[in-house]
Every structure is written in structure tokens, then in C-alpha cells.
Amino acid sequence: MAYPANYRYTREHEWIEVDGKTGKVGITDYAQNSLGDIVFVESPKVGAAVKKGEVFGSVESVKAVSDLYSPVTGTVTEVNEELASAPEKINSDAHASWIMKVELSDPSEVESLLSAEDYGKYIAEETGH
Amino acid sequence: MSSTATPALRKTALNAVHRQMGAKMVDFGGWDMPVEYSGLIAEHMAVRTGVGLFDVSHMGDIQLRGPESLNAIQHICMNDASKLQVGQAQYSAMLYPQGTFVDDVIVHKFSDNDYLIVINAGTREKDYNWIKTSAQKFHCHVSDYSDYYTQLAIQGPKAAETLQKLTSVDLSTIKFYWFKWGTVCGLPNTLIARTGYTGEDGFEIYIPSDEATSKRVWEEVLEAGKEFGILPCGLGARNTLRLEAALSLYGHEISETINVFEAGLDRFCKLEKGPFIGSEALRQVLNSGGPERKLVGLEVIERGIARDGYGVFNEAGTQIGVVASGSPAPFLKKNIALAFVPCEYAALDKEVFVQVRSAMVKAKVVPTPFYRRPKKQQ
Numbered sequence: 001m002a003y004p005a006n007y008r009y010t011r012e013h014e015w016i017e018v019d020g021k022t023g024k025v026g027i028t029d030y031a032q033n034s035l036g037d038i039v040f041v042e043s044p045k046v047g048a049a050v051k052k053g054e055v056f057g058s059v060e061s062v063k064a065v066s067d068l069y070s071p072v073t074g075t076v077t078e079v080n081e082e083l084a085s086a087p088e089k090i091n092s093d094a095h096a097s098w099i100m101k102v103e104l105s106d107p108s109e110v111e112s113l114l115s116a117e118d119y120g121k122y123i124a125e126e127t128g129h
Numbered sequence: 130m131s132s133t134a135t136p137a138l139r140k141t142a143l144n145a146v147h148r149q150m151g152a153k154m155v156d157f158g159g160w161d162m163p164v165e166y167s168g169l170i171a172e173h174m175a176v177r178t179g180v181g182l183f184d185v186s187h188m189g190d191i192q193l194r195g196p197e198s199l200n201a202i203q204h205i206c207m208n209d210a211s212k213l214q215v216g217q218a219q220y221s222a223m224l225y226p227q228g229t230f231v232d233d234v235i236v237h238k239f240s241d242n243d244y245l246i247v248i249n250a251g252t253r254e255k256d257y258n259w260i261k262t263s264a265q266k267f268h269c270h271v272s273d274y275s276d277y278y279t280q281l282a283i284q285g286p287k288a289a290e291t292l293q294k295l296t297s298v299d300l301s302t303i304k305f306y307w308f309k310w311g312t313v314c315g316l317p318n319t320l321i322a323r324t325g326y327t328g329e330d331g332f333e334i335y336i337p338s339d340e341a342t343s344k345r346v347w348e349e350v351l352e353a354g355k356e357f358g359i360l361p362c363g364l365g366a367r368n369t370l371r372l373e374a375a376l377s378l379y380g381h382e383i384s385e386t387i388n389v390f391e392a393g394l395d396r397f398c399k400l401e402k403g404p405f406i407g408s409e410a411l412r413q414v415l416n417s418g419g420p421e422r423k424l425v426g427l428e429v430i431e432r433g434i435a436r437d438g439y440g441v442f443n444e445a446g447t448q449i450g451v452v453a454s455g456s457p458a459p460f461l462k463k464n465i466a467l468a469f470v471p472c473e474y475a476a477l478d479k480e481v482f483v484q485v486r487s488a489m490v491k492a493k494v495v496p497t498p499f500y501r502r503p504k505k506q507q
Binding site for chain 1: 153164165168169170365369434436456457459486
């Protein structure tokens with residue numbers, strides 16, 4: 001699975017696609033694959049403040065629950081309602097299935113996130129291949 | 130989550146096959162085992178509606194032979210093995226003197242002097258040593274054949290039709306929890322048992338554990354089940370299937386700190402058969418008014434998934450118990466759990482709360498098993 005070059009990534013396996021002052025956040029294909037069949041997404045509320053590196057929600061598969069860590073600091077402007085009834089969309093296309101949209105307080109934060117290439121190396125190390 | 134295999138992990142003869150098929154592997158009780166292939170939910174549904182194939186070679190096989198084999202088994206296991214006929218199997222358990230679990234087992238009667246006890250993977254060495262020591266005073270020989278067999282479980286409403294293509298034995302003549310010997314995939318004298326751990330009809334077969342034979346049979350079963358949509362299944366589906374059927378898992382519903390009454394397995398415990406390891410302590414539990422806590426089925430009513438180890442609370446917010454196993458139930462499409470609660474909370478429809486991370490989520494006591502397979506139309 002290719003990791004989009006225009007996204008940035010966290011070591012906790014979230015991605016963010018930034019467009020100006022807003023960003024869409026989801027989990028990576030590696031994350032969905034590790035979790036297996038996703039059955040539940042706990043999204044933040046619109047208007048909630050999120051902080052870089054802090055938990056903003058969770059995803060649950062049949063097997064496990066996994067916290068979601070915000071890649072950036074900001075305010076939630078929208079959540080993907082579709083995932084409430086169809087959380088399995090994350091399994092079928094993780095990089096198109098955004099969980100929340102955030103208005104960034106400090107767009108320069110993005111610079112500290114991993115590039116697609118670095119993320120690819122990071123997960124290769126993590127899986128030992 | 131890590132899929133990295135360490136050299137210390139043990140492997141079944143099908144390990145390379147699982148990896149070639151793209152299974153996700155996990156460390157299960159020291160074994161490098163497939164947790165899922167195509168996906169847990171799809172595998173679970175295949176077993177409920179068609180057929181699934183599991184590699185359960187990590188299970189242990191202990192044989193007791195000799196004139197006092199039955200006496201030894203009666204001493205070590207809580208069910209009454211004297212009721213077994215040749216060709217019959219029985220769910221049972223081995224207990225510590227305090228009435229708690231060494232492990233749950235299936236006892237197969239091969240002949241009056243020859244029994245096979247199938248034990249769990251995570252407790253293999255402990256179980257073998259326990260049986261060996263406990264059987265010492267009896268005239269019988271205890272052998273560990275665990276590594277000699279690849280054990281495959283073919284499970285689901287289409288299991289019989291699938292396996293029937295590969296054997297000369299008329300499978301309709303094997304009743305549930307009975308077994309026969311016959312040729313399977315050209316292998317003579319193969320043990321075919323109508324047993325399983327999924328709540329479905331199905332079979333477990335025991336074939337030689339060399340890699341070539343194991344691979345060949347694995348592939349022949351998959352081919353035979355193709356028309357029924359057979360899927361290879363991992364331990365993930367095995368766990369959700371057994372949970373829907375409310376079957377115990379060692380370390381969860383049964384353990385060395387849980388007694389037979391608490392686990393609700395007293396129907397498999399025959400105190401009247403005479404003394405056995407653990408029977409004295411269990412009588413004392415009965416004489417002192419029974420167990421204080423019980424395993425119950427819970428269905429989560431509000432939004433949230435109860436998981437292993439989560440606390441169970443009453444309305445006042447006091448913790449009263451713990452979830453032994455909890456998961457979304459893929460077939461039932463509910464969030465279910467088996468939990469230990471004080472007996473006063475064990476009545477059907479009783480409402481309790483499960484702490485799901487930071488939230489208190491309402492659940493109610495429901496009958497178990499959560500899932501019961503439909504009666505066969507004859």
C-alpha cells in the first residue's frame with residue numbers, strides 16, 4: 001500500500017492531509033491492517049480542542065481498542081459521520097477515510113511529522129522487514 | 130502489536146503454509162499462530178454459515194494406557210469417564226486439590242485400557258507433568274504425543290459435507306462428541322472426532338505432523354470446501370466463535386483461582402462418582418452454601434464494547450466483578466461478555482455497568498450460550 005506523499009504521519013500511525021489552515025486526520029493502512037475488522041470509531045465532538053500528541057478518540061476492532069493521537073493542535077471543525085454506521089470503510093480505504101477535520105492553531109507543527117518516505121521506513125523497522 | 134517471530138516461539142507443521150497464505154501471526158501461549166487470514170469477521174461468518182478450517186496443532190495429546198488408565202482418569206478428571214463407551218469423547222477438566230482448574234480437557238476412550246486426553250496449548254507442559262505425577266500410583270503409562278499430530282478442525286454447518294469428500298468413513302454415523310478411525314486423504318487409521326470449539330457442528334482430525342502431509346491435507350480440505358465458501362480461520366475467529374457459544378478459555382473463564390461452581394461447569398463435574406482431585410474442596414464449597422460469585426453472560430445495552438479484564442460495577446458505582454472475556458459478537462451483532470459477578474447479580478435481566486475506559490456502560494445479564502446452533506433438519 002502506497003502512503004500518499006502529500007500526507008504527513010505520526011509514529012502512532014495517524015495521517016494528516018493539510019490544506020491551508022485545515023487538516024483531515026485518519027489512521028494509516030498499516031494501522032487498519034494491524035487492528036483488523038474495525039467495528040467502532042469514537043470521534044471527538046465538533047468544536048473540541050485537540051492537542052498534538054494527545055488522545056482525541058479511539059478505534060475498535062473485534063480484537064482490540066486503539067487510541068487515536070492527534071497529529072496537530074487545533075479545533076475540530078467536522079467529524080466523518082459516515083464512519084458511525086460504516087466503520088469498516090477504514091479497512092477498505094484507510095487513506096480516504098478521514099475521521100476528523102481540524103483547524104490548525106499552528107500550521108508549522110506539521111513540519112515535525114513524518115514524511116511518507118520516513119513513515120514507510122518507520123513501519124518497516126517496526127515489523128522487522 | 131508486533132508480528133515479529135522470535136526463535137523461542139514454537140511452530141506447528143503448517144507455519145510456513147500460514148505465512149505463505151498471508152496470515153497475520155501472533156504469539157499465543159508461546160506458539161507462533163495465525164490470528165487471521167482474510168479477516169476475523171469473514172472467517173467467523175464462514176464457520177456459522179458454511180465451513181472454516183483451523184490449524185489447532187498446538188493443542189496437546191496425552192495418551193494413558195494400561196489396566197488402570199480409567200482409574201487414573203477418574204482420579205485426575207472431574208467428569209465421570211466410566212460412562213464413556215469406546216469411540217466416545219467427553220468434556221472434562223483437571224482440578225487442583227482446592228477445586229480450581231489445571232485445565233479443561235476432552236477425554237477420548239480408545240479402549241478399556243487406552244484413553245486420549247486433549248489439552249490446551251498454553252498449559253501443555255504443566256498439564257503433562259500434572260497428569261504424569263497424578264497418575265503415578267496407577268498401573269498405566271502416560272505418553273505425550275502432542276508433537277506427533279497435526280490437528281485440524283473443520284467446523285461449520287458444511288463441515289460434514291466437506292470432510293465426507295475426503296474420507297471413506299460415513300460421517301453421518303459419527304454422533305456429536307463421538308469419533309471413529311478411518312482413511313482421510315489417503316491416510317489410514319486417522320482419528321476423526323466430531324468435536325470442536327466453535328458452537329457449530331464439526332470435526333477434528335489428527336494426522337501425522339510432518340510438513341508435507343500436513344500441507345497436503347490442509348490444501349485438500351480447502352479444495353473440498355471450496356463450493357461451500359470455506360475459509361482458513363485464525364485464533365481471532367476461534368475466540369469470537371467460542372465466546373458466542375460461551376465455551377471456556379483457560380486464563381479467562383477457568384484458571385487456578387476459579388473453581389468449578391464459579392465457572393458454571395458443575396454439570397461436567399460428577400462428585401457422586403467418588404473421590405477425585407479437587408472433589409473434597411468442592412464438597413466443602415457446597416456445604417458452606419455454594420460459590421459467592423458466578424460466571425454470567427452479559428449483553429452490553431449502551432454503546433461500548435466490554436473487553437477482557439474490564440471492571441463490572443453496580444448502580445452505586447462499586448466494583449462487583451470483572452469481565453473474563455468480552456468482544457463484539459460478529460454473528461449476533463451485539464457486544465457480549467462473560468463476567469464474574471456476585472450471585473445476587475447473576476439473575477437474568479439484572480442490570481450492571483461495565484467500565485469501558487472512562488465511561489460506565491449499561492449491560493444486562495442474559496442466558497448463555499449467547500449463540501446456539503439451529504437444530505438439524507433430518
